[in-house]
Amino acid sequence: MGLRNPRAVKLAVDIEPEQLHYVDSHGGWPLLTHFRGAEDRTAHRRGAIERAFEVFAAAETAGQPEPEIGGLGLLVLQRALLAAEDLGGLIHAMLGPDPWLRLRTAKIPDLNAAYELARTDPRAVLTAAFCLATDEQIEAEHSEPEAHAALKEARRLATRRWTEMLRRCASLWLALFNVAKATQHGFPIVAGERVTKPPGAGQLGQGVRSSTPRFAVAVTSRISGTEVTTNRQVVRLARHDVEAYRRNGKIAARLALELCQTQAESIVSGHVAAVPLRGTRFLNSEARSVIEGLRGDVGHGQ
Amino acid sequence: MIDGLDGSTWPSADRVLLPSRALLLSWQQQTLPTRSAAIDDALQYWKGLEGSDASGARDFALLGVIAEAMQPIEDLAYLATAWDEPLASLATYVGSTVWSGWTASGFWQRIHKRDRDYFDVLAGFASRDPHSGAAVDILTGLGDTRQFGEDVIQALADAREATRERLRQTLRVLARDWGQFSDYFYAYKHGGIAVHRADVMWVDDAVEEVTDETPRHSPSIAVWSRSGKRIEGRGDFNLSPEVVARSVAASGRDAIRLVAAFVRTRLAIFDAVEFDAGGSIVALLPMQIPWTTWLDPGDLPEATWKLIGHGPRIEWVSDTRPETGEIPRGTRA
Numbered sequence: 001m002g003l004r005n006p007r008a009v010k011l012a013v014d015i016e017p018e019q020l021h022y023v024d025s026h027g028g029w030p031l032l033t034h035f036r037g038a039e040d041r042t043a044h045r046r047g048a049i050e051r052a053f054e055v056f057a058a059a060e061t062a063g064q065p066e067p068e069i070g071g072l073g074l075l076v077l078q079r080a081l082l083a084a085e086d087l088g089g090l091i092h093a094m095l096g097p098d099p100w101l102r103l104r105t106a107k108i109p110d111l112n113a114a115y116e117l118a119r120t121d122p123r124a125v126l127t128a129a130f131c132l133a134t135d136e137q138i139e140a141e142h143s144e145p146e147a148h149a150a151l152k153e154a155r156r157l158a159t160r161r162w163t164e165m166l167r168r169c170a171s172l173w174l175a176l177f178n179v180a181k182a183t184q185h186g187f188p189i190v191a192g193e194r195v196t197k198p199p200g201a202g203q204l205g206q207g208v209r210s211s212t213p214r215f216a217v218a219v220t221s222r223i224s225g226t227e228v229t230t231n232r233q234v235v236r237l238a239r240h241d242v243e244a245y246r247r248n249g250k251i252a253a254r255l256a257l258e259l260c261q262t263q264a265e266s267i268v269s270g271h272v273a274a275v276p277l278r279g280t281r282f283l284n285s286e287a288r289s290v291i292e293g294l295r296g297d298v299g300h301g302q
Numbered sequence: 303m304i305d306g307l308d309g310s311t312w313p314s315a316d317r318v319l320l321p322s323r324a325l326l327l328s329w330q331q332q333t334l335p336t337r338s339a340a341i342d343d344a345l346q347y348w349k350g351l352e353g354s355d356a357s358g359a360r361d362f363a364l365l366g367v368i369a370e371a372m373q374p375i376e377d378l379a380y381l382a383t384a385w386d387e388p389l390a391s392l393a394t395y396v397g398s399t400v401w402s403g404w405t406a407s408g409f410w411q412r413i414h415k416r417d418r419d420y421f422d423v424l425a426g427f428a429s430r431d432p433h434s435g436a437a438v439d440i441l442t443g444l445g446d447t448r449q450f451g452e453d454v455i456q457a458l459a460d461a462r463e464a465t466r467e468r469l470r471q472t473l474r475v476l477a478r479d480w481g482q483f484s485d486y487f488y489a490y491k492h493g494g495i496a497v498h499r500a501d502v503m504w505v506d507d508a509v510e511e512v513t514d515e516t517p518r519h520s521p522s523i524a525v526w527s528r529s530g531k532r533i534e535g536r537g538d539f540n541l542s543p544e545v546v547a548r549s550v551a552a553s554g555r556d557a558i559r560l561v562a563a564f565v566r567t568r569l570a571i572f573d574a575v576e577f578d579a580g581g582s583i584v585a586l587l588p589m590q591i592p593w594t595t596w597l598d599p600g601d602l603p604e605a606t607w608k609l610i611g612h613g614p615r616i617e618w619v620s621d622t623r624p625e626t627g628e629i630p631r632g633t634r635a
Contacts, residue, residue: 008507009519011535015501030526030534037498040358045494048366051343067328071336082491089493103493104529181401184373184491186380188399191332194324199577202320216332219325221399228392230399 022270031093031100032267038260042253045083049253052076053246060239067191070216073237073245074183080249081180084173087256088114094129094263108177115170122163129259130162131266133273142294150283150290157279165255172248179235182218190217192237204232212238309583318393320581323572325395329381329565337377337558340370345551352544357499360543364523365490367547371554372487375476378561379409385568386423388432410480413473421466425596426567440591441614450614457609458593465596472556479553485536489525497524497535504537522546563595574616586618 013029015036023032056072088111093103095114102110118125126132133141138151173180182188192215195205201217208217214237221230258276266272280291313319348363383405384397419437422428428437441458450458489495504519505512521537523546538546574589593613594602 009504010507012503012505012512013501014503033498033501036501037358040362041494044362055339055343065331067332068335071332072339075336075340086494101529104495185401186377186398187333189328190324191328194327198579199581200320201324202316202581204321204324219399221396223400228389228396230396
């Protein structure tokens with residue numbers, strides 16, 4: 001392999017936002033470039049998940065040995081959890097001060113807390129991380145009651161969509177974050193067949209139950225003083241399970257993209273909140289008409 | 303008693319033998335094929351983007367190759383550490399299920415300091431006593447080797463030394479790769495914090511003002527550091543992306559081969575054990591110690607290969623001394 005290059009270089013950012021002061025007060029330049037790079041990042045995550053699923057599906061169709069098929073299902077899950085970790089890290093970052101530092105120091109308890117909040121109080125996450133405008137912000141920016149009504153209806157649609165996406169991502173992460181750790185650090189995962197087929201897996205297989213014939217058991221241990229605690233988690237790997245991991249992983253990537261796009265737009269434009277107008281075709285005609293009239297002027301606050 | 307042998311001092315089948323066997327077989331049948339498929343996929347995807355103008359897509363594709371290649375390098379660290387530093391009173395495999403932020407880095411940073419005993423344990427020629435830390439030769443543990451001819455004993459010693467040397471060299475290369483690429487690996491796994499190339503330029507550290515004439519540098523890949531590092535980011539300015547992809551993928555595959563050999567040496571003992579459907583040991587079978595499993599054909603003279611082949615063959619005999627007074631024989635080359 002090549003030698004390390006001892007030369008030190010520095011990185012100069014080459015963006016010209018309209019509101020230069022807003023960048024520094026909202027996370028700084030590296031964070032802004034990170035948001036702007038979301039399209040490539042999330043497209044890669046989605047593609048990696050999809051390719052892994054294709055390999056899994058092909059192995060299943062070809063009748064490869066069950067442990068091999070199971071392993072490929074775990075690869076789909078691993079890649080889905082990478083996308084979920086990206087999203088969790090972004091949410092965690094935007095929930096506190098110095099988001100760029102928070103993003104790069106996020107650990108599993110932070111990600112878990114972010115997803116717990118997404119599950120129990122999605123509105124708080126949508127406000128902080130997705131810059132979703134509040135009633136007060138909408139009413140402060142627009143004087144017409146018709147505008148309030150139309151924007152609040154557009155916000156309701158966005159809230160419903162994002163909340164459902166958050167729920168799926170939280171469900172994926174909170175159920176399986178230990179498996180994320182296992183797949184990325186040493187892969188201590190026993191193939192289900194080693195548990196079910198004689199002579200079995202001894203203590204590791206005791207009490208293990210799976211609702212699907214194809215599964216694996218993630219084995220993770222913790223040392224506390226002189227005590228070692230070992231946990232076992234069954235990971236279902238039937239086709240419909242792996243399809244669900246694929247689907248929810250891609251949703252996590254999609255949601256991360258929308259979070260980043262929203263944040264980048266907010267920083268560059270100087271607007272602290274907004275109402276996404278993606279789903280306006282689902283609005284009634286009156287609201288749609290009001291929205292069309294407002295287009296170009298639906299950022300809120302400074 | 304099994305076949306006349308007293309198994310009362312053997313490790314528990316339920317707590318040690320069966321779980322160890324299950325995990326090691328899972329490595330062989332599930333995990334290694336997965337790691338291999340992941341590298342193949344990442345590399346194929348990267349190659350599909352060669353010549354593309356989509357710099358961001360190419361950057362992430364290259365990071366994907368690095369990440370999938372680094373995974374088995376990390377895996378080896380966990381397995382080797384578990385067997386070298388076994389937890390007292392627990393099955394050895396349990397150590398490989400304990401996550402630590404230091405396991406991989408600690409393993410790779412210390413490789414250049416390791417002694418002969420260490421490589422004997424890693425190769426499976428010895429096991430580590432969890433209480434004393436001593437390396438206990440497995441041939442000593444398995445029985446009397448005095449029956450081996452001197453030529454066989456020498457051949458085994460030569461193979462052992464060749465294995466130590468091969469491991470020493472190969473692991474030093476992988477340690478260098480870990481040092482060079484682990485930051486990219488972590489950046490990919492945790493947040494995907496690659497530098498967005500379209501927004502930045504790299505200039506010499508002494509530059510105060512960037513103009514159109516300022517020379518720029520272009521890394522093959524660059525990432526932001528996970529915080530806690532003393533540097534903000536890392537980039538490779540020495541190699542082309544193509545060389546990075548090809549080299550790191552090769553290293554990942556080397557690591558997979560090493561893990562496969564490691565697993566083979568630990569699984570070999572289970573070839574000797576016949577379990578019934580309930581997991582009880584009912585018989586001992588002949589087995590072969592995979593003594594030369596780490597080596598390539600060119601690592602030993604042909605004469606040595608002819609003497610020892612894959613390794614010593616073990617046949618279990620009763621430890622009840624026969625009336626003739628013959629020394630009970632536990633091993634046979």
